[in-house]
Amino acid sequence: MxxxxxxxxxxxxxxxxxxxxxxxxxxxxxxxxxxxxxxxxxxxxxxxxxxxxxxxxxxxxxxxxxxxxxxxxxxxxxxxxxxxxxxxxxxxxxxxxxxxxxxxxxxxxxxxxxxxxxxxxxxxxxxxxxxxxxxxxxxxxxxxxxxxxxxxxxxxxxxxxxxxxxxxxxxxxxxxxxxxxxxxxxxxxxxxxxxxxxxxxxxxxxxxxxxxxxxxxxxxxxxxxxxxxxxxxVFIEEKIKSYIVRLVRNTRPEERTIPELIPYIRHGASPRASLSILKSSKANALLNGRTYVIPEDVKVSLVEILRHRILLTFEAISEELDVESLIRTVVEATPVP
Structure with a gap:
């Protein structure tokens, strides 16, 4: 602060x-x-x-x-x-x-x-x-x-x-x-x-x-x-920028940061998703009357930004897994600054 x-x-x-x-x-x-x-x-x-x-x-x-x-x-x-x-x-x-x-x-x-x-x-x-x-x-x-x-x-x-x-x-x-x-x-x-x-x-x-x-x-x-x-x-600290990037990178199976997700994600989100999360975080800060971003601003629109950018494998589809549950797993596995 x-x-x-x-x-x-x-x-x-x-x-x-x-x-x-x-x-x-x-x-x-x-x-x-x-x-x-x-x-x-x-x-x-x-x-x-x-x-x-x-x-x-x-x-x-x-x-x-x-x-x-x-x-x-x-x-x-x-x-x-x-x-x-x-x-x-x-x-x-x-x-x-x-x-x-x-x-x-x-x-x-x-x-x-x-x-x-x-x-x-x-x-x-x-x-x-x-x-x-x-x-x-x-x-x-x-x-x-x-x-x-x-x-x-x-x-x-x-x-x-x-x-x-x-x-x-x-x-x-x-x-x-x-x-x-x-x-x-x-x-x-x-x-x-x-x-x-x-x-x-x-x-x-x-x-x-x-x-x-x-x-x-x-x-x-x-x-x-x-x-x-x-x-x-709108001010955003470097550690929150890093948090955004880590969230997006953790959706990519080739990163192998969350082993339990590897069988279920065919393609993760691109850097365009990181840019969208950055912008939405700042907009959410304004909506809440703040000049700076907090981690909650990052999370509030995360599912809406990522759900169409993550492609599931046939295994995930056959097990009736939805992309929203995988995003929640990513959020839970990514340390909050």
């Missing part, structure tokens, strides 16, 4: 006012989304972390769990453009990014931008589109630019992709390759609400049908970009 205090005194870092600004803005945004989304507090929190970290999120859950409503409500709360595209087997890359068409009236070629040019994009059932379409979307997520014809266009900032997929229905799907899954900052499982929360949804149903514009603009896009820029100034 003395090292942290010394750092904060010597460096022109975040002020108490900056951190309180970030905490309040994110709390207001979370509460605003909670007006429409009941029983999904952790999902909302993780989506907000992705937003601040300028990462993208893959939501996996059964139909009817408010995934579309969450994306639409977030766009409304941020006053950002919202586009939804239903991924289907006959979808083409041009349907997503846009194309160049000939205008016979002007005898000139014109660019027609696709739905990817927006603030919040809902890629619904992303695993139902062929690989070419998936690649077009994931390239825009990574590069933040789109090339149409011979022109390259920058995407708006902030730009958030919320992709969804159904964990059960696999007929007619094109599973995302491992390399493309790695581009998602988090994979968040959306589960059923608790009994009391589901009753609350019934109580609110009539109100939702009679209230227009329930979600109000609470945070501007400029303020979100300001929060993102604050991450660079």
């Amino acid at each position: 003395n090292r942290i205090n010394s750092y904060l005194m010597e460096k022109d870092s975040l002020s108490v006012e900056d951190v309180e600004f970030a905490r309040i803005k994110l709390e207001i945004l979370k509460k605003e989304l909670g007006k429409e989304i009941t029983g999904q507090d952790e999902v909302i929190r993780n989506v907000l972390v992705c937003l601040v970290c300028q990462g993208h999120v893959l939501l996996e859950g059964m139909p009817g769990l408010a995934k579309t409503l969450l994306a639409r409500s977030l766009a409304s709360a941020l006053d950002l453009d919202f586009k939804r595209i239903q991924f289907t087997p006959d979808l083409l890359p041009a349907d997503l990014v846009g194309t160049v068409v000939f205008n016979p009236k002007t005898a000139e070629f014109e660019t027609r931008k696709g739905p990817v040019f927006t603030g919040v994009l809902l890629a619904d059932e992303i695993n139902r589109a062929p690989a070419k379409v998936q690649s077009a979307l994931l390239e825009s997520m990574e590069e933040k630019t789109i090339t149409i014809g011979d022109k390259t266009y920058k995407l708006d900032r902030p730009f958030l992709v919320i992709a969804t997929q159904n964990p059960i229905d696999q007929d007619g799907t094109y599973p995302l390759p491992e390399a493309q899954m790695d581009r998602f900052f988090m994979k968040v499982n959306v589960s059923y609400p608790a009994l009391e929360e589901e009753i609350s949804i019934l109580d609110q149903h009539g109100k939702l049908n009679t209230t227009n514009g329930k979600i109000k603009k609470t945070v501007t896009s400029a303020e979100i970009l300001k929060l993102s820029s604050m991450l660079d100034d």
Whole structure:
């Protein structure tokens, strides 16, 4: 703690006012989304972390769990453009990014931008589109630019992709390759609400049908970009950086640091996972009103960041082991600084 205090005194870092600004803005945004989304507090929190970290999120859950409503409500709360595209087997890359068409009236070629040019994009059932379409979307997520014809266009900032997929229905799907899954900052499982929360949804149903514009603009896009820029100034000690790296390295069977996991993990997480954990740790610190990272900030979003980056062996699948239990084993076996 003395090292942290010394750092904060010597460096022109975040002020108490900056951190309180970030905490309040994110709390207001979370509460605003909670007006429409009941029983999904952790999902909302993780989506907000992705937003601040300028990462993208893959939501996996059964139909009817408010995934579309969450994306639409977030766009409304941020006053950002919202586009939804239903991924289907006959979808083409041009349907997503846009194309160049000939205008016979002007005898000139014109660019027609696709739905990817927006603030919040809902890629619904992303695993139902062929690989070419998936690649077009994931390239825009990574590069933040789109090339149409011979022109390259920058995407708006902030730009958030919320992709969804159904964990059960696999007929007619094109599973995302491992390399493309790695581009998602988090994979968040959306589960059923608790009994009391589901009753609350019934109580609110009539109100939702009679209230227009329930979600109000609470945070501007400029303020979100300001929060993102604050991450660079959130202090993290070297021993916590080392903790992050050790957690990620312990998921790799070739490291042989946790012998009991070797038969069950085919491939572990890459350094991109370490970078994502670092960013999420800083965002979680801001959410909790701190200028510095503690180990709990590292752990809170760890499963969501790692679950789609660890590949299981056939032995693990045959024994019905899930990746979450293996991640918990990694956390328990890695000493906390």
